[in-house]
Amino acid sequence: MAEMTTPEKQNGKSFQKKKIIRVDMTPMVDLGFLLITFFMLATSFSKPNVMNLGLPAGEQESGTVIDVRNQITFIIGKNNRVFYYQGEKKDLNTNVLKETTFSSSGITKIIENAKDSAPKKELFTVIIKPTDDAKYINFVDMLDEMEITQSERYGISEISDVEKTVYQEKIK
Structure with missing residues (x-):
């Protein structure tokens, strides 16, 4: 999680206490992947509009003449x-x-x-x-x-x- 370190003395001199904050980002990466996964599964993608086209077979019917x-x-x-x-x-x-x-x-x-x-x-x-x-x-x-x-x-x-x-x- 978060960790704070406070150096009090350096070379025998007393300094003002500065707080250094280090935030561990590892849980945030996990949370990001969980959110991405959730939105991918929860989103409904638009379905393409498809028209069924009855195309003829490779060979023509022999002997069929259309009046x-x-x-x-x-x-x-x-x-x-x-x-x-x-x-x-x-x-x-x-x-x-x-x-x-x-x-x-x-x-x-x-x-x-x-x-x-x-x-x-x-x-x-x-x-x-x-x-x-x-x-x-x-x-x-x-x-x-x-x-x-x-x-x-x-x-x-x-x-x-x-x-x-x-x-x-x-x-x-």
Whole structure:
């Protein structure tokens, strides 16, 4: 603990009594480690937000061709805009490419209606194509919509030249 020494005489001369205090810091180190351990165990660390992404296996299923009636394509554009179409790329024009919103009456309803009208509901696929102008938050919102609508089959692809041309005409 603490120890005090008081020299009274030195070389035969009497000096004023000075008290020298020496504090033993060993118990303080132990206390410090106990406090660190307590706070590490008592603190709840923030858990990272993780989204489960169902990625395809290494090999593709052979012989599975998805009919255009079993799929819907969403194009994520700039300024929080999202467009969709259901059909062949060769038939795509500004009248076929329709705009929707991220609201509950937007993408969710469109996916549910398309899934209900699909001939093979177990093969229904949503294709997501973000443009270069799209924001990351809109892409995450689209993945959230896949979770909300319980769409297990979805793909992320690059936008083709035909789609890009029609998209550019649509946003003008």
